[in-house]
Amino acid sequence: MGIERLGEELIATLQVGPVEVSFDLPAVAVSLFVTALLVAVSLWLRRGLPREREGPLSRRAGFLAALLEISRSQLVAGFDEPLAKRILPLTTALFLYILLCNWMGILPIPYIVSPTQNLNVPMGMAIMVYVLAHYYALRTRGVRRHLRSYLEPNPILLPMNIVGDMGRTLSHGFRLFGNILGGAILIALAPALLARAAFLLPLAFPVGIGLDLFFGIFVGTIQALVFALLASAYINLAVSS
Amino acid sequence: MEISGADLITMARYLAAGLCMGIGAIGPAIGQGMAASHALDGMARQPEMENSLLRTMIVGQAITESTGIYSLVIAIILVFVAG
Numbered sequence: 001m002g003i004e005r006l007g008e009e010l011i012a013t014l015q016v017g018p019v020e021v022s023f024d025l026p027a028v029a030v031s032l033f034v035t036a037l038l039v040a041v042s043l044w045l046r047r048g049l050p051r052e053r054e055g056p057l058s059r060r061a062g063f064l065a066a067l068l069e070i071s072r073s074q075l076v077a078g079f080d081e082p083l084a085k086r087i088l089p090l091t092t093a094l095f096l097y098i099l100l101c102n103w104m105g106i107l108p109i110p111y112i113v114s115p116t117q118n119l120n121v122p123m124g125m126a127i128m129v130y131v132l133a134h135y136y137a138l139r140t141r142g143v144r145r146h147l148r149s150y151l152e153p154n155p156i157l158l159p160m161n162i163v164g165d166m167g168r169t170l171s172h173g174f175r176l177f178g179n180i181l182g183g184a185i186l187i188a189l190a191p192a193l194l195a196r197a198a199f200l201l202p203l204a205f206p207v208g209i210g211l212d213l214f215f216g217i218f219v220g221t222i223q224a225l226v227f228a229l230l231a232s233a234y235i236n237l238a239v240s241s
Numbered sequence: 242m243e244i245s246g247a248d249l250i251t252m253a254r255y256l257a258a259g260l261c262m263g264i265g266a267i268g269p270a271i272g273q274g275m276a277a278s279h280a281l282d283g284m285a286r287q288p289e290m291e292n293s294l295l296r297t298m299i300v301g302q303a304i305t306e307s308t309g310i311y312s313l314v315i316a317i318i319l320v321f322v323a324g
Contacts, residue, residue: 226303
């Protein structure tokens with residue numbers, strides 16, 4: 001653990017025509033690993049479903065049903081039924097993906113960091129939610145009614161509405177990024193500072209573990225929940241406002 | 242030791258980052274505390290509402306936090322990126 005390592009990244013660059021694309025290798029690797037893990041667990045759970053509809057409920061089916069019930073009651077509570085059904089898979093997937101990404105950050109392996117502390121990952125997801133919200137709004141309400149919602153409550157407020165729309169997406173991405181990166185910096189900083197004073201040295205290890213648990217597990221869970229909740233709330237707002 | 246212009250800029254960056262975080266954290270802290278205190282009031286009055294109050298409180302606090310996150314981002318840029 002060192003403060004020096006925070007700025008250090010393994011970057012691969014790729015020349016595509018005139019554009020140079022750079023990849024943050026640990027973030028890509030961890031996020032691919034998380035994706036593969038989620039897909040594998042999902043396939044394994046699906047294989048445990050009973051064959052016929054009326055068959056006895058297997059343990060995996062029970063687990064799946066409980067998970068769905070929790071995410072339905074937590075993420076899309078009170079939404080219109082068709083909309084809730086359509087965005088439940090999206091928000092559940094967002095929650096599980098961000099949760100596992102955040103938890104990856106506390107593994108004490110060099111270079112393994114949570115992908116969510118790279119601004120591109122949360123901002124990409126926030127922009128995806130923004131585009132999806134407008135897509136669903138256009139599909140359910142039509143172009144005219146959706147565009148007219150920008151003129152409400154008063155046409156003078158049109159610039160405010162547009163800026164507010166952008167700022168909401170910006171803060172949606174920055175919130176996850178800032179929380180996870182801030183936690184990671186504190187986790188690296190506090191033990192290093194304690195280790196500088198000899199009489200505080202024994203404290204460095206427990207403080208490091210405690211910060212790891214608080215920022216990795218607790219804040220990681222809360223932020224994953226908040227990101228998924230806000231994603232569903234923004235889509236619901238765009239569709240039904 | 243001669244103090245050059247670059248040293249002064251570095252000093253100003255760290256000072257600005259500290260001020261940015263310290264002053265920027267006041268508002269979200271007060272806001273989050275108020276949200277928690279009122280949610281506790283509500284829970285004490287209606288314990289059966291606890292679940293939905295807790296969820297709403299956490300989301301509200303997360304939104305309150307964004308101004309603090311903005312100052313954190315500025316501080317991080319000042320310390321690690323700028324200069």
